[in-house]
Amino acid sequence: MATETTEKQKSTRTMVLNMGPQHPSTHGVLRLLLELDGETLLKAVPDIGFLHTGIEKEFEVKTYQQGVTLTDRIDYLAPLSNNLTYCLAAEKLLGLEIPEHAQWMRVMLTELTRLNSHLVWLATHAIDIGAMSVFLYCFREREEILRIFEMFSGQRMMTSYFRIGGLALPAPRGWQKRVKDFIDIFPERIDQYENLLTNNQIWIGRTKGVGYISLEDMLDLGVTGPMLRAAGLKVDARKDSPYSSYEKFDFEVPTRTENDVYARYLLRVEEMRQSTKIIRQALEGMPSGSHQADAPGVVLPDREKMKTQMESLIYHFKIVTEGFRVPEGEVYQAVESPRGEVGCYMVSDGTQKPFRVHWRGPSFGNLQCTGKLIEGTLIADVIAALGSMDFVLGDTDR
């Protein structure tokens, strides 16, 4: 009799719970199949692909310059990091020299993107765990960043401001003041968020010691970005293989060793401070010069020249109607996005359209460790642990 009951209990003990694809804390459409033993999670199987839109296929039927607009839509929280990756890859194939002004502008705006992305992350991560007000404060600053983006490109989110050969438009009048006003108040604002969270007992209780995963597992599973740095490994493409003159900026790559949700929070907060530092340097030392490379066959001519000079008109017509040819070859460009390493593998066959573009989204790589990260924990911790990964499903599914 006694054995029978244990048998029975064993066979009915676990429960499979379907979390998502529309669960608010999955930040997009991620579906998780959770096998539970009471409150304890035994097994987690992520199911992705709900946002797959065939962007890699679409690259193949668009000209190189048109492809820039697709990159915005891959990771919609860090559009400019993606623009940058794509443009750098194409520029490597073309052998283009980008003027210093454009390079610095790219650095400044990419760092603003990092702030934007980290702010959304902090806001949603906090609201997942129950801290409502942080959400409102973070979105207040994010709004300001989006206004700056709008000022530069006319778009708040899908900026497409970086183009192959430089920037889409010259910097707007008065941008210095706008950016300066923002970074002057921003460090204070970071203190505000920290005031609300860093020593908050509830926050600490929910995040400290939660979501541990060993460094070996992370490396083996291909995790990149803040998660690795929160485990003490100093990897950052901005330092390891500098691009777009990042080597000229003075900044630290913060690391922590605790390797839990709390450490990832502190790390990203510190990254925000470092980004502010980079933006200030870019703002103060911004070199003058052209916003586009001197490459008439690639870069659209000045409006004035187009209307007065025959050659410019022809170039304009050719670039717009058929695009430009890119020499044969293959390149891989890695950029440190807010989420980790975003990589663009571009193969050219010498025509006006890429032969193949593979997008290595950091969220895709990072999500692979979901099982390792949350198995064995309590179901309430799943939300905190998932939030600390900071994934974007558009980036995962492409």
Next chain:
Amino acid sequence: MAQAMIPENLQQDPVVAALADLATTAKFEFNELTIEIDTAKIVEALGRVKHKLGFERLTSVTGVDKFPAEPRFEVVYHLQALAGKQRLRLKARVSGQTPQIESVTSVYRGADWYERETFDLFGITFLNHPDLRRIMMPEDWEGHPLRKDYPITGTRY
């Protein structure tokens, strides 16, 4: 025989030298090293790359469709050595008739999803993969969207 195909200026390169007996050709373009590996020896090559050469991270696995050329597919592996800040690209060719290659999940666990993605979008089978299912497309989807003969418009073939 394989050694003869490797350009002379690359034969001294330590990474190329370590893989010389498995490689069919190598090139160094745009500051990036690409080594083409004999398809049957890909697991051995990646094992050596990880354990002897210190490329601890597999950044991505993907495919390239050279339709209608034969062998039709290239499977491309990007690797990264964090200590040496080095990057490496390995390639293996896969035929269009029997598109299959050994899975490297036994060496890098992180290859799992990348191989599933390549299987899903290119139809390349990875042998001995622990869980080879579609990952992006629905499970009952017909065809492999990233193949060059797959149409760009329309709902189905």
